Amino acid sequence: MTLDLVLFLVLAVVAVATAFGMLFSKNAVYSALFLVLNFVTVAVFYLLLGAPFIAMAQITVYAGAIMVLFLFVIMLLGAERLPDTRVLPWQKPLAIGLAVILALESTYLLLSKARPAGSVLLPGDEVNTVDTLRALGMTLFNDYLLPFEVTSVLLLVAMVGVIVLVRREKGGQKS
């Protein structure tokens, strides 16, 4: 068993375990912290796959900005724990059964059809270098310049939308 296979298996166990921890934590703050660990693990997977830029973007945007926003809202609302008020008692076992079926089906379909054959590059050999980043930047700003600019407009629209959503009406109490 080679070293990178051991690395992959350990990281995969950590990723799945933190995802389950996120799912089954009673306290929402613990869920958010488990999810941060999961995002960092996925970032290490990106490094293994030879995508250092995406790995850094994952850590700064997902594990940094987005999860800080989540923790801020959880603590602002004081919604760490909710009483378990379940309306449909048979919903949980049904959901888990359907999820297992979904996992088996999606794995089967992804592995059987329309799949490029081959293995992933060895990490670190000629992948995680400055030249890779330079080529990525050239592709981003030459071939995908218009989508990049549209993304900036999308972020502006989201920002304006959020401000409009949470703004209080001047003078009167917002219902």
Place this chain on the structure above:
Amino acid sequence: MIPVEYYIILSAILFTIGVTGVLVRRNALIIFMSIELMLNAANLAIVAFSSVLKSFSGQIFVFFVIAVAAAEVAVGLALIVEIFKTKHSIDVDQMNSLKG
């Protein structure tokens, strides 16, 4: 060398955990986190394929997905805060009327 199938299987498992979270949990914030987990699983599959095909396009798509996810989280959390202001709860079973 790690076969790309391993990454795809891991991605499918993470995606399924996200789906289960959306179906099982009743806290709107946890449901939202599960959606982020599903986006991450899809990103992992895209980067794995991009690495196999030795093409940068997949990585750039993932970059755009991350940007859209950031915008989505901002709007979604604002909506959750607004729902909490009117209903004083973020239990999704309580959100059963269109008019607040």
